[in-house]
Amino acid sequence: xxxxxxxxxxxxxxxxxxxxxxxxxxxxxxxxxxxxxxxxxxxxxxxxxxxxxxxxxxxxxxxxxxxxxxxxxxxxxxxxxxxxxxxxxxxxxxxxxxxxxxxxxxxxxxxxxxxxxxxxxxxxxxxxxxxxxxxxxxxxxxxxxxxxxxxxxxxxxxxxxxxxxxxxxxxxxxxxxxxxxxxxxxxxxxxxxxxxxxxxxxxxxxxxxxxxxxxxxxxxxxxxxxxxxxxxxxxxxxxxxx
Amino acid sequence: xxxxxxxxxxxxxxxxxxxxxxxxxxxxxxxxxxxxxxxxxxxxxxxxxxxxxxxxxxxxxxxxxxxxxxxxxxxxxxxxxxxxxxxxxxxxxxxxxxxxxxxxxxxxxxxxxxxxxxxxxxxxxxxxxxxxxxxxxxxxxxxxxxxxxxxxxxxxxxxxxxxxxxxxxxxxxxxxxxxxxxxxxxxxxxxxxxxxxxxxxxxxxxxxxxxxxxxxxxxxxxxxxxxxxxxxxxxxxxxxxxxxxxxxxxxxxxxxxxxxxxxxxxxxxxxxxxxxxxxxxxxxxxxx
Numbered sequence: 001x002x003x004x005x006x007x008x009x010x011x012x013x014x015x016x017x018x019x020x021x022x023x024x025x026x027x028x029x030x031x032x033x034x035x036x037x038x039x040x041x042x043x044x045x046x047x048x049x050x051x052x053x054x055x056x057x058x059x060x061x062x063x064x065x066x067x068x069x070x071x072x073x074x075x076x077x078x079x080x081x082x083x084x085x086x087x088x089x090x091x092x093x094x095x096x097x098x099x100x101x102x103x104x105x106x107x108x109x110x111x112x113x114x115x116x117x118x119x120x121x122x123x124x125x126x127x128x129x130x131x132x133x134x135x136x137x138x139x140x141x142x143x144x145x146x147x148x149x150x151x152x153x154x155x156x157x158x159x160x161x162x163x164x165x166x167x168x169x170x171x172x173x174x175x176x177x178x179x180x181x182x183x184x185x186x187x188x189x190x191x192x193x194x195x196x197x198x199x200x201x202x203x204x205x206x207x208x209x210x211x212x213x214x215x216x217x218x219x220x221x222x223x224x225x226x227x228x229x230x231x232x233x234x235x236x237x238x239x240x241x242x
Numbered sequence: 243x244x245x246x247x248x249x250x251x252x253x254x255x256x257x258x259x260x261x262x263x264x265x266x267x268x269x270x271x272x273x274x275x276x277x278x279x280x281x282x283x284x285x286x287x288x289x290x291x292x293x294x295x296x297x298x299x300x301x302x303x304x305x306x307x308x309x310x311x312x313x314x315x316x317x318x319x320x321x322x323x324x325x326x327x328x329x330x331x332x333x334x335x336x337x338x339x340x341x342x343x344x345x346x347x348x349x350x351x352x353x354x355x356x357x358x359x360x361x362x363x364x365x366x367x368x369x370x371x372x373x374x375x376x377x378x379x380x381x382x383x384x385x386x387x388x389x390x391x392x393x394x395x396x397x398x399x400x401x402x403x404x405x406x407x408x409x410x411x412x413x414x415x416x417x418x419x420x421x422x423x424x425x426x427x428x429x430x431x432x433x434x435x436x437x438x439x440x441x442x443x444x445x446x447x448x449x450x451x452x453x454x455x456x457x458x459x460x461x462x463x464x465x466x467x468x469x470x471x472x473x474x475x476x477x478x479x480x481x482x483x484x485x486x487x488x489x490x491x492x493x494x495x496x497x498x499x500x501x502x503x504x505x506x507x508x509x510x511x512x513x514x515x516x517x518x519x520x521x522x523x524x525x526x527x528x529x530x
Contacts, residue, residue, distance in 0.1 A: 080412045
């Protein structure tokens with residue numbers, strides 16, 4: 001399969017500390033990759049780097065045949081204002097940004113598609129509720145419904161299943177697998193190795209630098225995992241010394 | 243009955259300056275309502291307070307050059323207010339200071355510089371006018387300017403409403419689908435400074451932000467969506483303007499603090515008895 005995102009020796013950092021160190025590799029079209037590793041290992045930073053929001057200290061990220069409209073990004077929930085006065089339907093309709101932009105009105109067909117997406121994520125008859133009244137799991141379902149209507153070829157998910165109930169996580173993981181079957185490329189930052197083993201064929205193990213990248217069964221093994229912990233400790237000590 | 247009518251409407255029928263003051267409050271309320279709601283939702287309430295102080299040196303330079311000329315003071319206030327807002331934002335981006343600390347630093351310097359400049363040319367009365375406003379200062383020129391600012395505000399908000407709302411709710415999403423978040427943010431800053439400048443003739447530089455923040459904060463207890471919050475905030479702002487002008491007229495106090503105190507009363511009443519999330523509704527929920 002041709003690659004859709006190519007990482008060429010990229011390094012990212014904040015202040016004087018590098019957070020992602022000389023990462024090279026590529027995400028194949030239609031692949032489903034979990035990005036795992038210790039806290040502070042650069043997983044979310046790598047996703048933001050792929051989105052082009054961080055200036056690389058070194059190297060570059062190449063999008064092959066992709067435009068902004070082809071990429072869907074799901075941020076960590078802490079970065080979203082959940083007290084914002086917005087209805088569930090309006091939140092899902094934002095997924096049509098590519099078609100409507102900042103000021104064109106939503107069509108009846110778009111609203112129907114958004115309602116259908118809410119049904120598919122298990123939130124029928126919630127469209128008029130305010131997002132502030134939803135549980136964490138329900139809110140995450142809304143964000144997945146927004147991704148569905150966005151209809152992007154590449155999906156970058158930053159910790160999409162953390163702090164939600166097991167049933168919701170399972171449902172959303174099945175949806176993600178369905179998107180993979182449809183040929184979309186999925187890159188997700190995850191913490192739960194069990195979820196990774198069951199749903200993600202490929203894994204990138206990152207502890208600021210690449211520890212392993214390949215088939216999940218070959219990466220999530222004790223030698224690599226302990227190597228990741230050691231690498232994280234070494235990088236932490238270097239950061240403190242700097 | 244006639245007495246009540248005379249009390250509530252008489253001053254506006256009798257005096258042109260009261261009618262102009264009310265018309266200015268109407269114009270300001272229409273612009274300040276939605277701008278205040280977006281300030282609140284963007285968690286920029288305190289920053290807008292700092293920005294209102296930042297227009298003082300500009301207004302003072304206008305005063306220094308042309309006396310109590312609304313146009314000169316407004317242009318000065320706009321230029322310096324916007325410069326300070328952009329500079330404070332830039333300092334927070336390129337240094338370790340957070341935005342709130344950066345704004346606070348600039349606003350203290352601005353306040354000191356403004357008071358110093360006014361006191362070089364004018365007396366204590368002039369300083370009070372600039373700081374706290376006067377309904378007498380609202381002449382036809384100031385009224386036209388407030389109306390133009392409100393019209394411009396509503397037109398620009400209509401165009402960038404959706405990106406602004408999305409940027410409040412989920413900035414990373416907007417960044418991912420549009421990438422022009424900084425443009426919308428800066429346009430919004432321009433609108434904030436414009437509305438602060440539009441309000442300072444009647445309310446004073448220190449008080450003009452009050453007509454944005456207090457009605458918007460009160461509206462949070464009565465409405466649940468952004469558009470309805472903006473409508474309620476504008477209504478509160480207009481009611482505060484009307485009752486504040488009456489209060490100012492009958493008690494002979496500066497119009498700025500009078501209007502803002504009325505807005506403050508609406509805010510306190512809303513905290514206690516509002517429809518959503520107020521003390522009353524929380525008490526009722528606990529009893530169920």
